[in-house]
Amino acid sequence: MATAEERRFEVLRAIVADYVSTHEPVGSKAIVDRHNLGVSSATVRNDMAALEEDGLITQPHTSAGRVPTDKGYRLFVDRLSEVKPLSRAERRAIRSFLDGALDLDDVLRRSVRLLAQLTRQVAVVQYPTLTRSTVRHLEVVPITSARLMLVLITDTGRVDQRMVDLADVIGEDDVGRLRTILNSAMVGQRLPEASAKVAELPEQAPAELRDSVLRVCGVLIESLVEHPEERLVLGGTANLTRNITDFPGSLRQVLEALEEQVVVLKLLATARDSGTVTVRIGGENEAREMRDTSVISVGYGVHDMVLGGMGVVGPTRMDYAGTMAAVRAVATYVGEILAGR
Structure with a gap:
């Protein structure tokens, strides 16, 4: 039988999944109806009260629904047992798309376009550090x-x-x-x-x-x-405008920050290991303008030598597991392509 702590995490997981999917605050009845937790609505309400007391979820307004906090997303990401693998068809599509690149510039441009399409977020790739x-x-x-x-x-x-x-x-x-x-x-x-x-x-x-x-x-x-102006490729910025309410501060501030290459390079600074995905959520981002965003990044390289970082920037309400998988997969293939050149 699951402990109260394990059950509460399952409730948090359900709230994260439903909020990411619907962008609507999640209530106890919806959790019972959509997720097979094997407990009553009253138990779920008690678990939600405990999660709220711990600062993992919050009530955005007077409705009965709750949404995850940055702390809640962090616990959810930290408890992901593993990054879910992409399907065979997705991996084949990535390899086919990147294999057609003519040179390094083309590899990085294709990588950004592909990441933006796979994640529906802003994609960023750093040129190999000279x-x-x-x-x-x-x-x-x-x-x-x-x-x-x-x-x-x-x-x-x-x-x-x-x-x-x-x-x-x-x-x-x-x-x-x-x-x-x-x-x-x-x-x-x-x-x-x-x-x-x-x-x-x-x-x-x-x-x-x-x-x-x-x-x-x-x-x-x-x-x-080094030529700093050549060090980044960025794409998919328009994806951020799909839900302006994801940015209660200011979407304009986020877009302006993304234009500042120094800010973006700092976001990728933690991508020091190839294969190790780093997730920075909300207030964990150093730049004040990026406090409404999450950044998922990873290093890419050749023969265990990291040459640069790549990742995505999006709202804290994102599909973390799927985005982490896409970022890691694209980085892996970019490393393989560079190793073969």
Whole structure:
């Protein structure tokens, strides 16, 4: 026989499920009718009174119904025995959609679109942190006799293209020498170390190539530095407008906060482990503007190395189990795709 504490948690679970589904305060009769708890309405009313006293549910107005509090959602999430798996069809659809991506930018854009569709929330994906990326190859392509295109490729699949205008013409043999010099210094290096080595190259270069090396290195250092404006992809913002009443503070404040990349990056800061889903509910979010939201995030990466975070932002009234499953599944597939590139 279930203990009083276990029965009360089942009542809380029923209130969470019904409130997420209907957006209406939940009464004892509805719980008895919809959920097979095996107890009377009077027992459920007593359990609801105990839950309210513990701060897990609250009465939004004078009706008999109750809604979960942030504390109630937290207990519910903490007691989820496991993140429910997606169906085979859902997993196959995710893999098929992401496998069609052409490059890293496309992978992240598709991931955001997919997460927003699966969860019906705002999806956010952080670009792989450059400080953790390694140079895989640098291609030097002559466009004209005095203009080169540099194509920097990292182990995370990031591709950065830059143009360099030279002061003088350069022959095919010298382009090959330049390519060798640059790759010898950079390949296999983390981007901060690669930047330091590139800065030393002009002094070490042969006299006849020194000016070309100087110009190329100036452009390369720019490519090797973090660009904060490129660090996030966000999609599905319109999903927040489906139920404005989910945001008793101000939906406008939430939308403005989402435009601030620093705020969003802080929301993803806890996503330090791939496979470990983090849930921050309501007041647990540091930013005051985000106190009416919940953030579900996870790290994604390659071979146990987390490259960035991804997640969703939505109202505290959300399908936590389903959203957690979707976030973890998409992160897993993104990691697999990057590992195979």
